[in-house]
Amino acid sequence: MKDHYEKISTVGILLLPLLFVLRGGYLQEVTGYVYLFLIQGYVAWFLFFKSGQPFFGYSVTMAIGAYGTIVLNVMFGWPVLGAMFISAAFAPVVGVILYLATIRAKGFYVSMTSFLLAILFPRLINALQDITGGRSGLYFSGITEFVGYKTLYIIVIVWTVVVAIIFLWLMGTKTGKILTLISENDRLTQAVGINTFRYKLLAYTIAGFISGLGGALYVNYTGFISSIDIEVFTTLYIFFIPLIGGSSLFFGPILGALFVILIPELLVPVERYFRIFFGLIFILVIVLLPEGLAPNVQKLFRRIRKNKE
Amino acid sequence: MSEQVLKVTDLTTCYGSISAIKSISFYALDREIVGIVGPNGAGKTTLLESIAGSVQPLEGIIEFLGHRIEHWSVLKRRQLGLMLIPQEANIFPMMSVKKNLEVSVILSDRDKREELISYAYELFPILYERRKQIASTLSGGQQRMLAVGIGIASNARVMLIDEPSIGLAPKLVTKFFETLKKIRDDTKKTIVLSEQNIKVLNIADRLFGLEAGEIRFDERKENLSRDAVKDLYLGSIS
Amino acid sequence: MGGILSLPVLGVAVIYGITGIPNFAIGVIGVFGGFVTWYFLSYSMGLAIAIGVGVCFIIGWIVQRVLLTPISEMGGDATLFFIITIAVGFVFEGMLRAIFPRPNISLELPRIGTISFAGYSVEGFKIIALLFAIGTLIIIRLMEEHTEVGKSWQATSQNLKLAKLIGIKTTQVFSIASGIGCALACIGAIFWGSLYNLQLSSGWDLGFLGFIVAVVGGIGNIWGGLISALIMGMVMSFSGYLLGGEWQSVILYCIVILVLIIAPKGILGSERSL
Ligand SMILES: Nc1ncnc2c1ncn2[C@@H]1O[C@H](COP(=O)(O)OP(=O)(O)O)[C@@H](O)[C@H]1O
Ligand SMILES: [Mg+2]
Numbered sequence: 001m002k003d004h005y006e007k008i009s010t011v012g013i014l015l016l017p018l019l020f021v022l023r024g025g026y027l028q029e030v031t032g033y034v035y036l037f038l039i040q041g042y043v044a045w046f047l048f049f050k051s052g053q054p055f056f057g058y059s060v061t062m063a064i065g066a067y068g069t070i071v072l073n074v075m076f077g078w079p080v081l082g083a084m085f086i087s088a089a090f091a092p093v094v095g096v097i098l099y100l101a102t103i104r105a106k107g108f109y110v111s112m113t114s115f116l117l118a119i120l121f122p123r124l125i126n127a128l129q130d131i132t133g134g135r136s137g138l139y140f141s142g143i144t145e146f147v148g149y150k151t152l153y154i155i156v157i158v159w160t161v162v163v164a165i166i167f168l169w170l171m172g173t174k175t176g177k178i179l180t181l182i183s184e185n186d187r188l189t190q191a192v193g194i195n196t197f198r199y200k201l202l203a204y205t206i207a208g209f210i211s212g213l214g215g216a217l218y219v220n221y222t223g224f225i226s227s228i229d230i231e232v233f234t235t236l237y238i239f240f241i242p243l244i245g246g247s248s249l250f251f252g253p254i255l256g257a258l259f260v261i262l263i264p265e266l267l268v269p270v271e272r273y274f275r276i277f278f279g280l281i282f283i284l285v286i287v288l289l290p291e292g293l294a295p296n297v298q299k300l301f302r303r304i305r306k307n308k309e
Numbered sequence: 310m311s312e313q314v315l316k317v318t319d320l321t322t323c324y325g326s327i328s329a330i331k332s333i334s335f336y337a338l339d340r341e342i343v344g345i346v347g348p349n350g351a352g353k354t355t356l357l358e359s360i361a362g363s364v365q366p367l368e369g370i371i372e373f374l375g376h377r378i379e380h381w382s383v384l385k386r387r388q389l390g391l392m393l394i395p396q397e398a399n400i401f402p403m404m405s406v407k408k409n410l411e412v413s414v415i416l417s418d419r420d421k422r423e424e425l426i427s428y429a430y431e432l433f434p435i436l437y438e439r440r441k442q443i444a445s446t447l448s449g450g451q452q453r454m455l456a457v458g459i460g461i462a463s464n465a466r467v468m469l470i471d472e473p474s475i476g477l478a479p480k481l482v483t484k485f486f487e488t489l490k491k492i493r494d495d496t497k498k499t500i501v502l503s504e505q506n507i508k509v510l511n512i513a514d515r516l517f518g519l520e521a522g523e524i525r526f527d528e529r530k531e532n533l534s535r536d537a538v539k540d541l542y543l544g545s546i547s
Numbered sequence: 548m549g550g551i552l553s554l555p556v557l558g559v560a561v562i563y564g565i566t567g568i569p570n571f572a573i574g575v576i577g578v579f580g581g582f583v584t585w586y587f588l589s590y591s592m593g594l595a596i597a598i599g600v601g602v603c604f605i606i607g608w609i610v611q612r613v614l615l616t617p618i619s620e621m622g623g624d625a626t627l628f629f630i631i632t633i634a635v636g637f638v639f640e641g642m643l644r645a646i647f648p649r650p651n652i653s654l655e656l657p658r659i660g661t662i663s664f665a666g667y668s669v670e671g672f673k674i675i676a677l678l679f680a681i682g683t684l685i686i687i688r689l690m691e692e693h694t695e696v697g698k699s700w701q702a703t704s705q706n707l708k709l710a711k712l713i714g715i716k717t718t719q720v721f722s723i724a725s726g727i728g729c730a731l732a733c734i735g736a737i738f739w740g741s742l743y744n745l746q747l748s749s750g751w752d753l754g755f756l757g758f759i760v761a762v763v764g765g766i767g768n769i770w771g772g773l774i775s776a777l778i779m780g781m782v783m784s785f786s787g788y789l790l791g792g793e794w795q796s797v798i799l800y801c802i803v804i805l806v807l808i809i810a811p812k813g814i815l816g817s818e819r820s821l
Contacts (some may be wrong), residue, residue, distance in 0.1 A: 120800035127793035275641030282634035
């Protein structure tokens with residue numbers, strides 16, 4: 001019952017920013033941006049923290065979705081929606097290939113190779129400048145040719161909620177439970193006769209697809225993408241979202257996304273110090289709060305509530 | 310009656326939620342050879358590593374030469390004169406035999422170092438013959454000897470040795486144990502060794518029986534029947 | 548290229564070889580030292596280099612002592628160190644941005660000129676960097692053979708638990724290793740900064756290149772690291788020559804990913820694997 005309550009309140013809170021449509025402007029723009037990162041944060045939450053797969057290529061899967069959409073739509077003349085889904089379907093290939101290639105080695109090889117790929121990818125985009133625009137980037141009107149900017153904002157918010165619900169639902173199913181088991185003890189799970197290979201493959205596929213689709217949505221929303229947007233730090237920011245929010249609760253990623261996107265916005269006057277700040281918080285969270293911020297915030301709320309009674 | 314150099318009271322050590330030793334009390338007298346016996350998984354390694362500081366006990370008191378050491382680091386315990394030769398990975402694999410011994414004298418007085426190393430060579434002449442060989446290329450038995458040699462070089466007051474005879478050819482075991490006894494007689498140190506080999510009866514002054522993390526017996530050798538020790542092993546077989 | 552690369556590679560190899568911790572921040576820390584050197588360069592060259600390298604040594608020491616050693620004692624795995632050291636890199640890159648708000652610098656050291664050899668001409672600095680790396684390596688090897696300090700390093704790298712048990716101050720050994728690694732990265736950054744230029748973000752390239760080149764050579768295998776630094780340096784110049792600068796690093800990273808997948812222990816092998 002308590003669990004149920006949390007789910008409903010999560011969805012409710014997530015939908016709240018729909019009200020920003022009324023005012024529009026800067027607040028709406030930033031919120032949409034936060035949500036686009038939140039989608040990626042959910043993917044990291046699902047793949048890294050819930051399924052225990054040390055994948056660091058989120059910026060790559062996202063970029064494949066984004067660039068794929070532009071290339072298919074603009075250069076090959078495909079309809080936008082088709083381009084988005086096809087390129088999203090292509091995004092999981094990265095994770096799956098790396099997973100298959102390093103299957104006999106230990107988990108760290110996946111994190112290492114995927115991270116190297118995240119370094120490599122923006123450079124590849126630069127090298128392929130003639131097609132991708134490299135650092136100067138590509139402009140893209142995409143969906144906004146058909147629907148207004150506000151509608152697109154609503155789509156982003158609603159889709160984020162759908163992603164949240166999909167992951168919540170997934171973790172409740174048998175598949176989700178097996179993935180949790182795998183993240184806790186891979187070898188034991190295998191020993192009790194579960195085909196962990198199939199489930200991991202599934203996890204990479206789902207994560208890659210949602211991340212890719214998120215990337216496709218991203219480029220529609222921002223109307224622009226360049227190699228700088230998908231630098232390796234993007235992967236770290238994305239990874240930071242569930243890390244700071246807390247790996248065990250669904251509230252966490254929301255908190256993390258707000259933190260990762262909004263704090264820099266607030267810190268613009270002291271932007272010079274942002275990286276120090278980011279790095280220190282990163283370290284402190286890992287060392288002092290390995291469970292993330294969210295469980296602690298929740299404990300705090302619970303204590304406050306108790307004191308009131 | 311000589312003094313207790315090492316005294317453990319109500320020691321409990323856990324791995325996660327499983328307790329490997331439960332409220333163990335144990336002591337060793339000066340210049341004594343104590344054998345900790347018990348089947349596989351009894352908790353012998355855990356007890357010795359808790360004493361040396363490689364694993365952190367949950368509760369209990371460890372006293373060594375009158376100091377409470379249970380919260381000390383491995384290094385500090387070692388500096389006071391406590392040394393553990395682990396059951397596995399007890400040599401520096403990619404160093405020569407000679408260097409293995411040379412690096413182990415690090416805490417001894419400078420003018421004693423040569424002497425300690427020659428003493429190790431004297432006890433195990435094969436180590437001297439193979440002194441230039443890389444340690445990992447020695448045979449299993451020779452590696453055991455080197456491990457004890459490292460213990461000798463470290464010149465600790467109390468030497469804890471975890472299952473020194475494991476993997477040793479049966480006919481070598483008796484001789485190996487005699488050597489340990491000779492070390493005690495020559496250097497007047499205390500030796501605590503864990504064993505599954507019943508031949509330990511020949512050299513130990515006292516035996517401490519451990520099973521499933523609990524004490525089965527703690528007796529001087531004279532008071533102990535061979536069967537009591539055997540029971541411990543049979544218990545693990547059936 | 549390969550010559551200069553050999554310094555951070557050596558730094559990575561020393562740290563990883565002794566502590567078993569992959570430290571991805573050493574490039575950033577090295578570049579930080581490069582900027583410090585640049586700041587003092589107008590006073591005296593020798594002093595400036597000494598300060599830069601010294602600062603890096605101390606930073607390496609402190610980061611290891613305060614953060615990495617305690618985490619490794621609690622049993623951190625490679626992925627955790629990967630994340631943590633990247634965060635450390637963030638902090639130092641941030642400090643660089645805060646203290647030296649300039650996008651890039653170049654260190655004006657006296658030029659040594661180029662050395663011609665069999666029709667090729669090589670920048671003198673590159674040769675010196677390589678000789679420096681080889682010299683450091685030989686010194687480390689000699690110390691391992693003949694001094695107590697060197698022997699304790701070697702013992703710590705081969706069997707940490709036993710090293711502790713026989714009474715080696717392993718915490719101190721770890722800190723020194725990290726200090727030396729960062730100092731080497733700094734020297735690499737100084738050479739780099741005088742041949743090309745140093746940007747605020749150069750440290751990442753230097754660190755990751757150092758790391759991946761070390762991986763190709765078999766991480767922890769110090770000679771392997773040097774050889775692979777030379778080979779990778781040649782690959783980079785060659786691919787840059789054939790395909791244009793942008794392709795250089797693409798090809799480099801592709802090779803490294805392939806090596807990681809096909810031969811996880813590096814081309815020349817190593818006792819340790821990640
Ligand atoms: N690192 C460890 N993690 C979890 N359990 C362990 C670990 N080491 C030992 N144990 C458990 O603790 C118990 C005692 O083990 P140990 O001290 O090695 O016994 P012995 O040395 O007598 O064979 C065993 O049940 C063993 O499975
Ligand atoms: Mg044992």
